[in-house]
Amino acid sequence: MSIIVKPDGRQEEQQRVEELRRLMKGKLATLERQTGGLREEIVTIRRHFWDDVTVNFEDAAETAETYASMKQQAELLTERERSHRVAAVQLKTLMRLMDSPYFGRIDIAYEGEDSAAAQPVYLGVGSLLDESGEHYLVYDWRAPVSSVYYDYGPGPVRYTTPAGTIRGEMTLKRQYVIRNGTIESMFDTGVTIGDELLQEVLGKHSDAAMKSIVATIQREQNQIIRNERARLLIVQGAAGSGKTSAALQRVAYLLYRYRDTLSAEQILLFSPNPMFNSYISTVLPELGEQNMGQTTYQQYLEHRLGRMFRLEDQFDSMEYKLTAQRDRMYNQRIAGMTFKSEEGFMHIIDAYAKDLMTQGLRFKPLKFRGRTLIGEREMRERFYGIDNSISIPNRLRMMSEWLLKELTRLGKLERKKNWVEDEMELLDNEEYIHSFQALRGKNKFHDASFDDAGSEHDYLASRIVQQKFKPLRIRVKRLKFIDVPAIYKGLFYRSVGAVKFPEQWDSIAKWTVERLDEGIMPYEDATPYLYLKEKMEGFHTNTKIKHVLIDEAQDYSLFQFHYLKRLFPAAKMTVLGDSNQTIFAHASSGEGFHRLSDLFGADHTETITLTRSYRSTQEIIQFTAGMLPDGHRIEAFNRSGKEPVVTYVSDEAAMIDALQHKLVELERSGYRSVAIICKSAEESRNIYERMNNSCPQLRLIRSDTATFEKGLAVIPSYLAKGVEFDAVVISDASSRQYSAESERKLFYTACTRAMHELHLLYCGELTPFIQMG
């Protein structure tokens, strides 16, 4: 039987798998030989590179000959290296396909063909060609034709290729579970990818890392993965609806679709915390792609701020919000966090920057050996003496040129100072010889006289001054003569004018200035500060990045989105979030996420909403949806499990006992990951310390935890976002912990981390967010 003919029954299908595996084994053996041979060749060429090159620079002709032979050798090496890379990629693809060559099949009769002539298209995690290299035995899941598998059921279909739209009729849609070359199950399905397979995938216990979902991508997720039009793609999706999964599949898709022009380094993912990075890190390599760049907004801010300030951690500000209610500044601080993250504050900074065009810019005097060389006043006068229709960044560049010239002039005067003589005496012989040679090179000695002391003295003096002035010149070139902290503080001394500031603005302003004076940058000030800084200096944009993906986007403020948009002007943005999981203080309204569509304008924006949730059992989804006013919109995937269990405990000691009991019970049930989710880091630490002795395998997750692992963990609610566990125990679901409206979403986020079982303990009164039926 030929492997490109259409098999019908299971036996024929199995035969096809076997034929494919035989073919792959043959290909593997050839490729292994080829890569081995190429590797040896490369090593040999590198080792003997110069043996085969005739080096002769005696005259122009010989030199040209030498270059030509070097070029030839280099080209040979490059060509072998390229062949090796290509073969290595093919080898990896084959190895991936070996166990499970494909997961789906669609039979398509193209427009004008009889449906009996429908040809099968098999889909796998890579493509496979037959021996002739002309027919696809397996199509990559990202190939244009593969989209039909995700978008349609049997009936009329169409898909887009770079050459245009293709229409046809799907006569069969089949799914397979193939392991170790054996078809374990196989079923024909309708429009959506069959529930059976999803049931099986979702019913499994969790892994230490996220899995790829290629075989079961749902139609609406496919819209996210393959979207190429939108400059801004907004994905609003319920907890567990596959936003992160779809985002990662999208990266794999883009890398395939634009493989000649797009590389993994040109894609950047902003994720919520370092542990999340580890959690998702295996998905792309599993699909045969390199991981994209990953960062957190916090890391990005730190990188931009440099060492000027100690940046407060986003999680510290969250912890403050959750635990510092008794702090005298609490209400002001929270109001300040919200205000500073709104678009309105950005406009205030815009207006301030406009004022700075004519007054108020602050400079740092250029000092040398304790003396002021160029004072702030002189700089200010110079700056405001320049035509004020010229933008601030351009004027600063002009200032920088002027300052450099001034430094050259002042440097000449400096050479005559006593300190230069002192330094000269300390010079060692080497320095002298070096200057002598340099001077000879410059032809500064007259008549080749050896001891032109005057020249040598001047030269050494100028070198000494030059060296000592070097840091000053670098500061000037880097525009470090602008006093950005003072300018930012100036914002808080301004009269409030017509703008509507929060009532407590005076104390917020005072508090902010005090923090900055202490060298601390509050988290909520970091973005406004950098925005203002870049408005002065000119934006340091990164045009290399072509795609920015922002996960857990509900926790970003509109201000942050504007800032990111400016930093990556050449990038398309994919923004994924769930406003029901907005938990950070600076984004408490979820406003940023709601108003995102204004960022690029309606014409460049597309929004996709995911309402079906896959992570948790029906029972858990129903229970958690009840916590939300719009919870009825969330659709549960049809997978049943145990009802969530709410247990009353009399006091804290009883809570610890109950937690221990639950952990033992859940571990016995065979779950691989169980988390005790607490509201704050403080509560997590407390529980961990009390349970650590009797449960040594328990792991405490903190904001700097870098790896996600299976097992038992205690974790603060806000660090658990984005990840999932087989079973979750909420340590304290009492109204004492969760009753304010702002805590509703936090509680919802914590509960929706559970895949199979959810347990809640409470002491005193139960949180009002739970509706007991």
Ligand SMILES: Nc1ncnc2c1ncn2[C@@H]1O[C@H](COP(=O)(O)OP(=O)(O)OP(=O)(O)O)[C@@H](O)[C@H]1O
């Ligand atoms: N099409 C699918 N096929 C199989 N599994 C899926 C599919 N979509 C989502 N899942 C699974 O559902 C779970 C939740 O997915 P994911 O973490 O991507 O959701 P999310 O929307 O980012 O969640 P949250 O907002 O709660 O962090 C994961 O275990 C994922 O593998």
